[in-house]
Amino acid sequence: MLLNKTIKPSKILEETINYVKNGLNDIIYDITIERAVIGIFFSGVILNTGHAGISATPIKEIPEAVCCPSSARSMPNAGHLTERSVDRYLKDATSNIPMKKAMGIAVLSALSSYCREIGLTEDYDMKVGVDALDCVDLKDDTYPVLIGAIGPFLKVLKSRKKPFSVVELDTKTLKPDELPFYVPPDKTGEIVPKADVLVITGTTLINGTLEGILEIARPDTKVVVVGPTASILPHAFFKRGVDILGGDIITHPQKMLDTLAEGGSGYHLYGHSAERVLVTPKSPGFNP
Template sequence: MSTHIIEELLSNLPEKEVPVRSVMVGVHWTAVCSSHCGLATTFAPDKPHDHSTHVRNVGNLHRKSAQELAKYALSKNTMEAGIGIAAINSLLEFDENDAVEVNASEVLMERGAGKNVAIVGHFPFIPKVKKAVNNLWVIEQNPVEGDHPANAASDIIPRADVVAITGSSLINHTLDDLLGLCKPEAFVVILGPSTPISPVLFDHGANIIAGSKVIDETAVLNAISQGATFQQVSGVRLLAFTCP
């Protein structure tokens, strides 16, 4: 597992410290609000009450700067790492005018028509994509019927013409390795609300990054605090950017 991409994301954050306004770790989603409200998947610990899953400085995270919290992204503790990725996302600046109106599933169907497609993460659109492509391989840490386990990635991804990788792979520090498995000519999409909208991902082989922008912070925090899945969260705009 590697954290080179996270380290690059951290080095590209604003130098001037930005105070954290709030931190919320919900069942499914984590939010950190500083310059903006950033989101990341909550990776629940495998063992409840395991000491290794304790979050450092819990109860005082909102007293830190966003840059300090962003460094949590390097932690092997996935709850801390999720807080860190959300903090990174809360600091990123980008021009919405550069975004394209594109649905990630539509891109995968168009680019994957007659080709081999690998998707890391079990997304809701998978049945639709499966009908439109030659072969669809889904790689998932918690596989359901038809999925492949995470350790199958090294066999599957090098054979794929189109690869879609969940941005939450940054949280468990697998994104670097997954991108390294892609063949040079593969079309690569990094997607999901955890995905940092940063050119750093283009530098590492992404053709499209599809992330999110919180446009109604109150609505998002209310939903997350009440255990919402992403489909239940309102106040978020999905944005996709293509490699320049």
């Protein structure tokens, strides 16, 4: 089973962390967490540099979230999040504790934004205000596979009235007319190699299943990774065959965290405190 609830190490995260540390060098030791929020759907941070980052809140990955004593073990630093060093958060990004890992990814996302500002973007292109899902070319004979119930893309796939598959851990997130296309997680290894287009939720970074999925995709498959959790630097994604990365850029950090603290989702962020971004490898004639 490739898609499951077991938290696994992520080479993509490890390599991105190393890239950020090397890029920022000693500057990273002067960076601190100014504010941190854990929301219902997403969690985010603001650095003392003014840069912000975001990640999905992995509520479903925390079976202990049913009583106070066990929930405390899932996020042991609550109340002291701004007192922790950036380096500690980056270590957490490779942790096997889902909530700590998510907060580590949010910090990595904020640091990635800082890296872009200082020019570490020489080998990829980024277009702000472009939804990566709008750049997915679906011909009549294209067989798409969706990893995660990504609502907007499910709507597009259903409107085509063509076959597709969606692999999802929680069937309750699927509407009745989407259930006929459902593939259980233990069939991931069978369905992914059939995909002409493979769209993967960025939350696979949190449970560490992304690399395993990418490994079994065909070389000619168009691979797209999307979602706020995928808002980190793209190099390690492209190295593993991802063609398009669709994340977010935070335009109004404090407003973004205020929205998350009030239970906001992505729909409450876009056009107000965040914008979607399309990230692709920089190469002549590249066509997303």
